[in-house]
Amino acid sequence: MxxxxxxxxxxxxxxxxxxxSTASPWNFKxxxxxxEITALREIFDQSHSTGWQNFMRAHVPYVQYHYDRENDALDRQLIQxxxxxxxxxxxxxxxxxxxxGILPEK
Incomplete structure (x- = not known):
């Protein structure tokens, strides 16, 4: 290492x-x-914040997904x-x- x-x-x-590894279920090692862990934690924190914004806006049915800036931010954070x-x-x-196939081509 x-x-x-x-x-x-x-x-x-x-x-x-x-x-x-035994503390809770996990996806990746x-x-x-x-x-690097601090940077990853910051991305998770941003995603959580954006997720709450999306949750609060979930009852606005006339905003389509592809026109929604909060969804764009969540997509970027997921890719990050x-x-x-x-x-x-x-x-x-x-x-x-x-x-x-989620990562952008380099």
Whole structure:
């Protein structure tokens, strides 16, 4: 493991970052330093905030999804999350994310 990096277990749907694999269900295993974990936590926090904005607006049926800025922000945050997990994840995490086809072409 690279120096200064620790193993973390990520639960995407709950936005959880755990250092113990048995603490709760997880989707991806990553190796990250403190700065990288802080950046991932900030993305999760932004997604949670945007998610609440969407929840509060859910009763406005005349705004179509593709015209909704909050949905655009949530989509960008989701892609940022997967990009970061792809960068920091183990081989299984990278392969799974690549198979999803969610990352933009480089």
């Amino acid at each position: 690279p120096e200064g990096k620790k193993t973390y277990y990520i639960n995407i749907s709950d936005g959880e970052i755990q250092s113990v 990553i190796e990250a330093n403190d700065e 999350t997967y990009e970061m997990i792809h960068k920091l994840g183990d081989e299984e995490a990278r392969n799974h994310i690549e198979s999803m």
